[in-house]
Amino acid sequence: MCPKWHSAPFSIGKTKTxxxxxxxxxxxxxxxxxxxxxLLSLSVGAALGATLRxxxxxxxxxxxxxxxxxxxxxVNIVGSIILGFVLSLATAPxxxxxxxxxxxxxxxxGFCGSLTTxxxxxxxxxxxxxxxxxxxxxxxxxxxxxxxxxxxxxxxLLARLVLR
Numbered sequence: 457m458c459p460k461w462h463s464a465p466f467s468i469g470k471t472k473t474x475x476x477x478x479x480x481x482x483x484x485x486x487x488x489x490x491x492x493x494x495l496l497s498l499s500v501g502a503a504l505g506a507t508l509r510x511x512x513x514x515x516x517x518x519x520x521x522x523x524x525x526x527x528x529x530x531v532n533i534v535g536s537i538i539l540g541f542v543l544s545l546a547t548a549p550x551x552x553x554x555x556x557x558x559x560x561x562x563x564x565x566g567f568c569g570s571l572t573t574x575x576x577x578x579x580x581x582x583x584x585x586x587x588x589x590x591x592x593x594x595x596x597x598x599x600x601x602x603x604x605x606x607x608x609x610x611x612x613l614l615a616r617l618v619l620r
Contacts, residue, residue: 497558501566509571535572539564539579
C-alpha cells in the first residue's frame, strides 16, 4: 500500500513498520493543500540540512585539514542522534507523540535526509536489533556497506565508459 503523494512507510519484514508517516495519513485538509504542506516541509528541512552539511564540511577541512573526511563523520553522527531523538518524540505511543506529522517530515525526512542518509541507515539497523532480528541487522549493515561500495565502483566504471 503506497500513498499517492509521498514516500510510502518503510516496512521491514512482516512485523514492524518504521515511523515514516505521511502528513496525508493524519490530516483532514484537502489533498492539494496536504501536498503543498508536505513539499514545503521537505524543502525547508532539506535546505537547512544541506546547508549545515556544507558548512560543517568546510569548517572541518579548515580546522582539521583534508586528510580525513571529518565533516562527513561529524554530520553522520549528529544526523543519527537527531533522527533517533526526533523519531522517538514523533512516534511515542498514543497521545504521547510530541511532534506533528508536518514537523516529523521537516526534521526526519527533510533535514536529516539532506544532512545525512547514514542516520536512516543507523536507525533502521537499531530497530532490527531491538526487534531481536540480529541476523537481519548484520545482513542489512554488511549488505549496505558492500553493495554501496560496489555501486560507487560501478558508477565510476560507467562514467569512464561514457567519457571515452
